[in-house]
Amino acid sequence: MRDAFHEELDHTSDQLVEMTRLAGSAMARATTALLDADIGLAESVIAADEQIDALQRELDDTSIMLLAQQQPVATDLRIIVTGMRMSADLERMGDLARHVAKVARRRYPDSAVPPVLRATILEMGQVAERIVAKAGSVIASKDLHTAVELEQDDDEMDRLHRQVFAMLLSEDWDYGMEAAIDITLIGRYYERFADHAVSVARRVVYLVTGEWHESYTPIVRVP
Amino acid sequence: MRDAFHEELDHTSDQLVEMTRLAGSAMARATTALLDADIGLAESVIAADEQIDALQRELDDTSIMLLAQQQPVATDLRIIVTGMRMSADLERMGDLARHVAKVARRRYPDSAVPPVLRATILEMGQVAERIVAKAGSVIASKDLHTAVELEQDDDEMDRLHRQVFAMLLSEDWDYGMEAAIDITLIGRYYERFADHAVSVARRVVYLVTGEWHESYTPIVRVP
Numbered sequence: 001m002r003d004a005f006h007e008e009l010d011h012t013s014d015q016l017v018e019m020t021r022l023a024g025s026a027m028a029r030a031t032t033a034l035l036d037a038d039i040g041l042a043e044s045v046i047a048a049d050e051q052i053d054a055l056q057r058e059l060d061d062t063s064i065m066l067l068a069q070q071q072p073v074a075t076d077l078r079i080i081v082t083g084m085r086m087s088a089d090l091e092r093m094g095d096l097a098r099h100v101a102k103v104a105r106r107r108y109p110d111s112a113v114p115p116v117l118r119a120t121i122l123e124m125g126q127v128a129e130r131i132v133a134k135a136g137s138v139i140a141s142k143d144l145h146t147a148v149e150l151e152q153d154d155d156e157m158d159r160l161h162r163q164v165f166a167m168l169l170s171e172d173w174d175y176g177m178e179a180a181i182d183i184t185l186i187g188r189y190y191e192r193f194a195d196h197a198v199s200v201a202r203r204v205v206y207l208v209t210g211e212w213h214e215s216y217t218p219i220v221r222v223p
Numbered sequence: 224m225r226d227a228f229h230e231e232l233d234h235t236s237d238q239l240v241e242m243t244r245l246a247g248s249a250m251a252r253a254t255t256a257l258l259d260a261d262i263g264l265a266e267s268v269i270a271a272d273e274q275i276d277a278l279q280r281e282l283d284d285t286s287i288m289l290l291a292q293q294q295p296v297a298t299d300l301r302i303i304v305t306g307m308r309m310s311a312d313l314e315r316m317g318d319l320a321r322h323v324a325k326v327a328r329r330r331y332p333d334s335a336v337p338p339v340l341r342a343t344i345l346e347m348g349q350v351a352e353r354i355v356a357k358a359g360s361v362i363a364s365k366d367l368h369t370a371v372e373l374e375q376d377d378d379e380m381d382r383l384h385r386q387v388f389a390m391l392l393s394e395d396w397d398y399g400m401e402a403a404i405d406i407t408l409i410g411r412y413y414e415r416f417a418d419h420a421v422s423v424a425r426r427v428v429y430l431v432t433g434e435w436h437e438s439y440t441p442i443v444r445v446p
Contacts (some may be wrong), residue, residue, distance in 0.1 A: 064304060071294040081287060088311065169400055177392055180400060184407040204247070 004212060005070050008062065012083050013061050013139060019090040020136030020200070022052050024129050026097035031125025033104040034186070035118060037111040045101035052094035059087045066086040075207075082203050084141070089196040089203075093132065096193045103182050112182040114175040117167055124160045124190040127153055138201045142208050147201040157194040161187050229295050229359040231285065235306050236362060238282050239253060242313040243359035243423070245275045249320035250416060256327040257409070263281025268324035275317035282310045298430075305426050306352050309362070312419040312426075316355065319416045326405050329356045335405040337398040340390055347413040348385045350376055354420040365431050370424040384410050394400040 002010065026045050034040035036180045063080050066072065072080060103112050134150040137143060164187040167173060168180050205211070225233065249268050256265035286303050289295065295303060324334050336344050358372040360366060387410040390396060391403050428434070 064300065067290065067304070068296045068300055073291045077287065077291055081290070081307070084307075085311070088308070165404065168404060177396065177403060180403060181391060181407050183390065184404050185411065188408065188411065208419065 005066070005072075005076070008066055009076065009079055012059055012062055012066075012080075013027045015055060015062075016083060016086050016090065016139050017136045018088060019052060019055050019059075020132050020139065020197075022048070022055070023090050023093040023097060023193075024132040024136070026052070026094055027128045027132065027190075028081045028125060030097045030100035030104065031121065031128070033101055035111060035113055035122060035125075035160075037104065037108055039105060042101040042104040042108070046098050046105070048096040052091055056087045056091040060084055066203045068222065078207060082207050086203055089200045093193050093196045096189045096196075097190050100186060103186055107182065109158055112179065112186065116172060116181075117164065117183060120160055120163050120167070120185065121190075124157065124164075124187075127157045127160065128190055128193050128197075131157070131194050135197040135200040138204045142204060144205060144208065147205050150201045151198060154198045155195045159193060161191045228289070231289055232299065232302055235282055235285055235289075237329075238278060238285075239306060239362050240359045241314065242275060242278050242282075242310060242317075243355050243362065243420075245271070246313050246316040246320060247276070247279070247355040247359070247414075249317055250323065250351045250355065250413075251348060252256060253320045253323035253327065254351070254424050256324055256343065257349075258334060258336055258345060260327065260331055262331040265324040265331070267325040269321050269328070272317045272321040275314055279310045279314040283307055301430060305430050309423045309426055312423050316419045316433055319412045319419075322412045323409060326409055330405065335409065337402055337406075339395060340387065340406060343383055343386050343390070344409065344413075347380065347387075347410075348384065350380045351416050351420075354380070354417050355405065356365060358420040358423040361427045365427060367428060368409075370428050373424045374421060377408065377417045377421045384414045385403075409426050 024095040026048060029041055030045045032038060033045060063102050066080055067077075070076075106112070131150055134146050134153065137146045138150065164183060168183060173180070249271060252264055253268045255261060256268060286307050289303055290300075293299075329335070354373055354376040357369050357376065361373065362370045387406060391406060396403070
């Protein structure tokens, strides 16, 4: 059986996984709200962000409490500090989902996404959902293979992001400037969402291997 | 005389102030590079970001070392944890300055900023420089009046940001879509830069007063 301290650490790990679930659900619903011009769904994403923020505060309070009372060193210390960094990434991912939902709300009853970009934005939403689910798996299982896969999802997000710019700059774009600004910002939100998921996974890899990959390639030694 | 531990804490505070100086200098030079289409300056900002990253790593290593060796509690513990969060904000501010410089580089030998927006972008650069300088003062002096002023600079940044959108959407905009995308992203980079400076200042205020203001208004009790 694990001692009380390590049970607390397990609990913070569970809370981080829960944050990935909430952030993923928020981005998935924000994407639907955006594509379907669903104002009710947009409002619910905006309101639900408070849950993610509250979870971060709770996690941080527990972490500070553990640092003060348990005076951890070595690996335990690093786990706590890394957990606080991951919770900051995940809190920010919640904000980015909220930003997407706010664009949906601003353009209601229209959709902010013109027909030519629906498929691309749908896919960005799906990659976002997938990448944060994998970040959750990496936290829960410390599985480095999943961390490598996740980097590939991020490459996919970058490819979709470039596709968005290509469409904005093509002859076919005749949806005006307001839609172009929305789409430029939305593209950025999805890209940053994926970046933060990558950052979460890299922090776990760093905890496990002691190696930080700024530009991650699958050369990590998988045990 | 202060003991060795508190001297270390003072040193990390100095390093945070140094990070604000570097981030401010980077954003000021990135703005000039953008407005003057100065490729050399843009390259130097991009290269110099490594310095800010290195300072963050150093600061984090020191913080972890202090947590492990000194086992601080109460205020000292909060100072260290808050310092790590501030260094993350400041590192990100360096990234944002680098993003601005990259737009300057991408558009060289043209300027990414059309004549009608030069004054606005110049001002955004100045507000960015001012707000991060104030964040440095707040860290160094714990002066809550400066923290309040800084929130006003952030309001000013938001006003300029809205001005950018208004210009993009006006009849007068005839610089095409590529410039519009650049400007949309640049506007976002300056706005986020200011947000992170606000976050740094709020963290200091929180350390001093124990109160966190999500939407800060000058009701803080200034001692």
